[in-house]
Amino acid sequence: MQQESTMRVFYRRNTDTIRLLFITIVIFITMSSLSSRFLRPNNFLSMGFQIPELGLYSIAMMLVMITGGRDLSIVGIGNLSCIVAALIMRDGYAAGLAGGAMIMNILLGVMAALLVGVVCGLFNGIIVAFTGLPSMLVTMATSYIFTGIGVVLTNGEAISKVYPEYVYFGNNSALGLPIPLWFLIAALLITWLLLNKTRYGFEIKMVGSNPLASRFSGINIHSVLIKTYLISGIFCAVCGLEILARTDSAKANYALTYTFQAILCAVLGATDPNGGYGKVSTLVLSLISMQLLSSGFNMLRLGTYFKEFAWGVLLLVVLSANFLNNEISRRRYVAKMNKRAAQEDGS
């Protein structure tokens, strides 16, 4: 056998990243040639503020998808924790807290929101792990429950007016980048570490690719699943806090379409919907390309309807392309093996 060169090994290991990088560059060039306003710094700054919400939800979705499940309750968890934090901070602001009391109140709100994320994630995880029901159905039901609790807490109205000091975090930049973007970068780093440098990261991929085999090899599937939904819930809560900081309001039915976009983003980012494979680098690229497309569509004034249509087509095209790609390489492999077998028979 010939020794493969390092370049080729690198290429083979990172085919999906390179392919996605290429797609992102093509989108970038197309959009900047179609609209002259696309390349303005302001445009990139506003993209930086828009990207973290979808990014955090996509991380939550990707983690669950690696186990082979779906989490349809991400937006429900995010909005519920956003509402809980908003209720606490609004009352504090209305009472005119300042200084140390204000910081304590904000911290209380943040902790409560994270707690909501933990509880909701645990709830999902325990049901999925111990009943073996399809996660899609379970999280579909819990999404109704979480959103329903949010509606009951707010009577269906929007909660607004929290501390300007808190809202500052969602609308200003630090070190040249929007503050929410720093949170997203931190979340991506944590996910990368989790997936690549910990035992849990190895186990979650094992469970996703073959639950039975991983059980026989001594992995505690229940604990892996519960941990996954728990972590996903925490990311959703962080996203809820980010939404509160950026918009200064909380609403039970805010941006329900993020569920679909998060699935699209994860699948586009080479996460295998059957479980077992997911990568942070491709997720980042798919996030960037989706945001470029979205901002580009807005600049071309194509409207939200067209955007919805384009998302749907994009998802179907990506899935079909993945299938065809796998099918071609499988056939090529089979043909190669047949040829080799024929040669051996001949000699």
Add this chain to the structure above:
Amino acid sequence: MSVKLKSFVKTSQFALLVLFAGTWIVFGLINPSIFSVASFFSLTRACIVPALFSLALMLIMVLGSFDFSFTMVGAFASYCSIFIITELGLPQTPLIVLLLISIAIAVLLEIVNWFLIDKFKLQPFITTLGTHSMLKGMILAFVSTSFIYTLPDSLRKLSTNYLTTAKFADGTEAVLHIGILAVAIMYALVHVLLQHTSFGRKVYAIGANEEAARRVGINVSKVRFFTFCLAGVIVGIGGIIHDSLARCTVPLPPDLIGQELTFVAAVILGCGANLQARGSVVGTFIAVFFLRFVSTNLIMLGIPSYWQRMVTGCILLVSLLAQVRGKRAPQAGKE
């Protein structure tokens, strides 16, 4: 007959029926008008459209597949067919032609779903989520965004076609709409098809274990094709009846789009659960009535409407949990 009755008593559909009857009595004691015939008639009218759409979803779920786009397909088909008729200026078009156009569009769209799921082996849920979004954008961006209030004559006639009427105690009239006949016919047909033909048995076999079904020589692809087509036929009819009852047609009817979960809940409550071969036509029928009954009467009992979302979610979750029997091998929550 008595043997059949005895075996029915043991099923979970019977348990659901008992639950329904119990709820009916409790609600009725609080609000006696629930016991009236008129109340039953108005409940029936509200159930016609959900019943048809749930039936279509049930068929696909028995197959072990899933369709998130069926409401959108129904809405798309009926809106487009009425839009075409209105644009051509043919208000005298008979009902059957309208139905045929709608069914043709719906079947075509379901064939797209089938092609992606069967030929490309894509995940049913994600795929149909994609077609759902695509159709939603397509109807608004390329067809029309306008509401059509003047329906073709035949549909207007259909909307005021009653079998019989009854009166509430205060004199308000309630009607038994003719659409319930369509529901009865479709349910009877699907029941016979699933329970008493070899095609129906094949559908269940594929839902239970696709690979095993393939090994015993079932043409999985073909059976799946016809099931998706049948679901298309049902949602095509359902869409037209929905528009007739609503007396106008809109691109995205709010009682269909975004309400997929209530239909899923009906199918699961009626024991079509777990995306496994356990669908029941009778169960779905009872479950549709039960869910609609609970949601309409919660308001009458003085519970604010914003509790509804939570109540539906809780009913679905409890019915899901109730179907977990014994200890199963962990499947990592896979589809």
